[in-house]
Amino acid sequence: MALRMWASSTANALKLSSSASKSHLLPAFSISRCFSSVLEGLKYATSHEWVKHDGSVATIGITDHAQDHLGEVVFVELPEEKSAVSKEKNFGAVESVKATSEILSPISGEVIEVNTKLTDSPGLINSSPYEDGWMIKVKPSNPAELETLMGPKEYTKFCEEEDAAH
Amino acid sequence: MRGGSLWQLGQSITRRLAQSDKKPLSPRRHFASGADLKKTALYDFHVAHGGKMVPFAGWSMPIQYKDSIIDSTVNCRVNGSLFDVAHMCGLSLKGKDCVPFLETLVVADVAGLAPGTGSLTVFTNEKGGAIDDSVITKVTDEHIYLVVNAGCRDKDLAHIEEHMKAFKSKGGDVSWHIHDERSLLALQGPLAAPVLQHLTKEDLSKLYFGQFQILDINGSTCFLTRTGYTGEDGFEISVPSEHAVDLAKAILEKSEGKVRLTGLGARDSLRLEAGLCLYGNDMEQHITPVEAGLTWAIGKRRRAEGGFLGADVILKQLQDGPTIRRVGFFSSGPPARSHSEVHDENGNKIGEITSGGFSPNLKKNIAMGYVKSGQHKNGTKVKILVRGKPYEGNITKMPFVATKYYKPT
Numbered sequence: 001m002a003l004r005m006w007a008s009s010t011a012n013a014l015k016l017s018s019s020a021s022k023s024h025l026l027p028a029f030s031i032s033r034c035f036s037s038v039l040e041g042l043k044y045a046t047s048h049e050w051v052k053h054d055g056s057v058a059t060i061g062i063t064d065h066a067q068d069h070l071g072e073v074v075f076v077e078l079p080e081e082k083s084a085v086s087k088e089k090n091f092g093a094v095e096s097v098k099a100t101s102e103i104l105s106p107i108s109g110e111v112i113e114v115n116t117k118l119t120d121s122p123g124l125i126n127s128s129p130y131e132d133g134w135m136i137k138v139k140p141s142n143p144a145e146l147e148t149l150m151g152p153k154e155y156t157k158f159c160e161e162e163d164a165a166h
Numbered sequence: 167m168r169g170g171s172l173w174q175l176g177q178s179i180t181r182r183l184a185q186s187d188k189k190p191l192s193p194r195r196h197f198a199s200g201a202d203l204k205k206t207a208l209y210d211f212h213v214a215h216g217g218k219m220v221p222f223a224g225w226s227m228p229i230q231y232k233d234s235i236i237d238s239t240v241n242c243r244v245n246g247s248l249f250d251v252a253h254m255c256g257l258s259l260k261g262k263d264c265v266p267f268l269e270t271l272v273v274a275d276v277a278g279l280a281p282g283t284g285s286l287t288v289f290t291n292e293k294g295g296a297i298d299d300s301v302i303t304k305v306t307d308e309h310i311y312l313v314v315n316a317g318c319r320d321k322d323l324a325h326i327e328e329h330m331k332a333f334k335s336k337g338g339d340v341s342w343h344i345h346d347e348r349s350l351l352a353l354q355g356p357l358a359a360p361v362l363q364h365l366t367k368e369d370l371s372k373l374y375f376g377q378f379q380i381l382d383i384n385g386s387t388c389f390l391t392r393t394g395y396t397g398e399d400g401f402e403i404s405v406p407s408e409h410a411v412d413l414a415k416a417i418l419e420k421s422e423g424k425v426r427l428t429g430l431g432a433r434d435s436l437r438l439e440a441g442l443c444l445y446g447n448d449m450e451q452h453i454t455p456v457e458a459g460l461t462w463a464i465g466k467r468r469r470a471e472g473g474f475l476g477a478d479v480i481l482k483q484l485q486d487g488p489t490i491r492r493v494g495f496f497s498s499g500p501p502a503r504s505h506s507e508v509h510d511e512n513g514n515k516i517g518e519i520t521s522g523g524f525s526p527n528l529k530k531n532i533a534m535g536y537v538k539s540g541q542h543k544n545g546t547k548v549k550i551l552v553r554g555k556p557y558e559g560n561i562t563k564m565p566f567v568a569t570k571y572y573k574p575t
Contacts, residue, residue, distance in 0.1 A: 071431075072234045074524035075500045077553070093553060095500050097235045097524060098431050 246355025275465025441564025
């Protein structure tokens with residue numbers, strides 16, 4: 001997602017993800033120094049999307065760090081089923097009270113399912129960015145693309161560097 | 167960045183980042199660093215209370231605190247909000263001729279204001295366009311107190327100073343004092359009056375909307391105006407800066423936590439719900455007060471006599487009607503934002519959105535903008551383009567949320 005992190009270093013009071021309170025439902029997670037949760041077992045893009053690869057299906061959403069900087073989501077624009085997504089190309093948008101951001105796909109493929117719950121409950125992206133706030137499921141056309149994404153430790157470090165640069 | 171839009175705060179961030187801008191260590195555009203931004207007397211107080219500070223009009227201001235902008239906006243109308251608006255510029259005009267002087271620059275009937283009463287007005291330019299909007303108060307016939315927008319401070323002061331010099335050179339008696347020694351706080355919502363009453367001996371039930379008093383609040387001499395930018399009952403309090411933190415603390419304590427520190431994010435949602443213009447978005451140099459729907463702010467006598475910059479243009483618009491008008495919109499789909507095009511049902515462009523967003527109190531999208539006169543009636547169906555796609559909408563009257571100004575029955 002093409003969102004620039006504007007928080008100044010003093011304002012970096014990023015809260016612990018609220019999804020941490022439902023930790024019994026989540027896979028093991030590591031808490032980054034910037035206090036947003038970053039999950040093990042997922043891959044991450046520099047534009048703050050995550051991918052969960054399960055055999056022939058990849059689930060995509062935006063990270064806790066992203067939703068925290070974005071603020072409360074009021075509208076999500078997602079593609080249709082059967083449409084194509086391409087790596088690093090825009091597939092939708094997320095609107096919060098204070099900003100609009102494009103969402104970029106970390107991988108290429110065909111959209112096989114769209115999370116329709118987000119139409120009535122866009123706030124799921126804030127409360128559960130890695131679970132109920134998933135956005136699309138994709139059949140990857142080029143699984144090698146997953147290798148170019150970051151792992152949890154790399155992504156955590158990336159967030160810290162990006163926030164510190166402001 | 168265009169205008170003083172709140173949406174562009176820290177968000178010039180970008181809707182369309184160039185692909186190459188995603189590397190973590192690549193050079194970035196950045197705002198004035200923390201060191202260049204001005205800080206209000208409440209800066210440390212905000213940070214201690216979890217304020218997320220952002221650059222705004224050259225100041226470091228809280229966009230929100232620990233609660234979400236949506237919760238904060240709802241809380242203002244249910245309980246109350248305390249805003250730090252010390253970035254705005256308060257000034258006093260004094261002298262025997264301060265009233266006729268100000269009348270050359272604004273559309274208000276300043277002479278007709280009763281002492282201790284004020285109003286929203288517009289500073290106009292030679293083309294009748296808005297230089298800024300402002301709340302002015304006639305304290306006495308020889309003292310006017312006014313507050314102008316932070317983003318327009320330099321422009322407004324230069325404008326006033328230039329005209330003051332010319333006025334004085336012709337023998338007029340006027341001088342000014344800019345109240346940089348004071349901080350402005352805004353207290354809004356149903357609990358504003360009950361809470362403030364705990365902090366002053368004066369009977370606030372006798373101070374109505376638009377009225378002004380100089381009085382002791384929490385042990386210091388304050389300028390109090392019953393006005394605001396939310397549509398709720400409330401006050402703007404000008405307090406000596408060295409007492410600003412104490413006053414903020416006292417207000418929050420007396421409300422037992424119900425009145426919350428509220429940031430600029432919620433402030434923008436509230437004023438939009440109240441149908442109030444944001445200078446830089448809904449009003450600009452090329453927009454007249456008539457077009458902006460502020461004809462009510464042009465004094466009756468002024469409509470007959472003129473005598474302010476751009477009066478010829480404005481008086482003509484009052485006669486013939488303006489060619490564009492500010493209206494409100496509801497819409498479906500994503501919230502309409504500034505610069506979104508407005509089309510009629512056949513796809514012809516009829517106007518443009520100047521402010522929009524999701525209304526936390528109404529739980530729907532609201533927006534304001536300008537459309538061609540003739541297409542401006544309430545109920546008119548429109549299409550609003552967001553990211554190139556048209557979404558259904560309709561024109562509606564404002565305010566979107568009913569106002570609760572404290573007026574005599």
